[in-house]
Amino acid sequence: MKKVNLFKKGMMLVPALDLKAQYLSIKEEIDRKIFEIVSSQQFILGQEVEEFEKEITNFCETKYAVGVSSGSDALLISLMALGVQEGDIVATTPFTFFATAGTVARLRATPVFCDIDPKTYNLSPEKLEELLKKRRKNNQKSEIKIVIPVHLYGQSSDMSAILSLSEEYEFKVLSDAAQAIGADYPGEERVWRVCSLGKASIISFYPSKNLGAYGDGGMVVTNDSELSEKLKMLRVHGARNKYFYELIGGNFRLDALQAAILRVKLKYLEGWIKARQEKALLYEQMLIHSGLVERELIIPPVSVYKNRGVKNYHTFHQYVIRARERDKLHGFLRQNGIGAEIYYPLPLHLQPCFSYLGYKQGSFPEAEKAAREVLALPIYPELSIVQQEYVISKIIEFYKECCDFI
Numbered sequence: 001m002k003k004v005n006l007f008k009k010g011m012m013l014v015p016a017l018d019l020k021a022q023y024l025s026i027k028e029e030i031d032r033k034i035f036e037i038v039s040s041q042q043f044i045l046g047q048e049v050e051e052f053e054k055e056i057t058n059f060c061e062t063k064y065a066v067g068v069s070s071g072s073d074a075l076l077i078s079l080m081a082l083g084v085q086e087g088d089i090v091a092t093t094p095f096t097f098f099a100t101a102g103t104v105a106r107l108r109a110t111p112v113f114c115d116i117d118p119k120t121y122n123l124s125p126e127k128l129e130e131l132l133k134k135r136r137k138n139n140q141k142s143e144i145k146i147v148i149p150v151h152l153y154g155q156s157s158d159m160s161a162i163l164s165l166s167e168e169y170e171f172k173v174l175s176d177a178a179q180a181i182g183a184d185y186p187g188e189e190r191v192w193r194v195c196s197l198g199k200a201s202i203i204s205f206y207p208s209k210n211l212g213a214y215g216d217g218g219m220v221v222t223n224d225s226e227l228s229e230k231l232k233m234l235r236v237h238g239a240r241n242k243y244f245y246e247l248i249g250g251n252f253r254l255d256a257l258q259a260a261i262l263r264v265k266l267k268y269l270e271g272w273i274k275a276r277q278e279k280a281l282l283y284e285q286m287l288i289h290s291g292l293v294e295r296e297l298i299i300p301p302v303s304v305y306k307n308r309g310v311k312n313y314h315t316f317h318q319y320v321i322r323a324r325e326r327d328k329l330h331g332f333l334r335q336n337g338i339g340a341e342i343y344y345p346l347p348l349h350l351q352p353c354f355s356y357l358g359y360k361q362g363s364f365p366e367a368e369k370a371a372r373e374v375l376a377l378p379i380y381p382e383l384s385i386v387q388q389e390y391v392i393s394k395i396i397e398f399y400k401e402c403c404d405f406i
């Protein structure tokens, strides 16, 4: 196998992720599969997609899975299937990828935001309850129809609190599990796959996600047979039988090539998640050892998750710290060949395109603070200990030089 080049001009390279290394580790299987599909010339839906959907229902512990063209389209088509239309209210977190709320607005429904829990970065159930109470008290005509919790960075949201609110206030829960395939959530009697909870969940197969395609792809999973039928119609323009349209849908199909590639990769996913968790634990140990934690940095409590007895409470799609002088640290790490990234630098309620919603600076202080402080360090299954040591050594060097640390 070709050796990965870690150095450039004496500097170690630690990319945000290394998809080439992953490809090299499964190259033979993938190449064979691609050749098979290309030889068959069967590209649209078909057996590969059906088989992949079946495998996803097993992996996600849901009854149905509908393969679609992307995670964003999975959100759009789910909202369509749930009957979201002009004037409807959909509540979600402002600290997420654009598509979570963008798809709501595209259907001329209104996204309403709700602040995050500063510890998990996920939608705060307390803040959600405040919002629901306030709207009820003000007798606001249009009730919140749907709530979209986002399992950000691969970590499960507080689903039991959100689900009990959904019964009290009669909204449906559509999970954005784009970053959280394989994440678990501890219920009272058993541990659930987080995407099996609520009305439906969406998954993204964007190449950088934990299960990434070689292009775009997504999936909606649900236990509702009627909803799954509707999704299957909507992804082929709304037809149950070809050329006879019951609904107005679109072209939202997952293609056979992507499904075939994802079927190969799905077999490795549990192992890849475990490797990510091990890297996260090592970051934790090294950062605690550095003496920077609590002084300059706040880090995710990886060992706490590990001891909770729920294997995949956090799947570490991203390993995210909060850092003092975040922007300077970010620049310093990038200068030193380290692919640190900011997810996300501007919360959705402050995006220019959503100015019509009437939010302002200060509307959601926790989301705004997180946007100023978070930094994702490189994490992927192939990341080496030497690379992690290099990342940590550069973080230490930064605080020594820039902030009179030690």
Ligand SMILES: *Cc1c(COP(=O)(O)O)cnc(C)c1O
Binding pocket: 070, 071, 072, 073, 096, 097, 099, 100, 150, 176, 178, 179, 204, 205, 206, 216, 217, 218
């Ligand atoms: C990636 C992502 C999406 C969109 O997925 P695409 O496949 O890129 O369209 C939606 N929500 C979140 C939280 C994501 O991270």
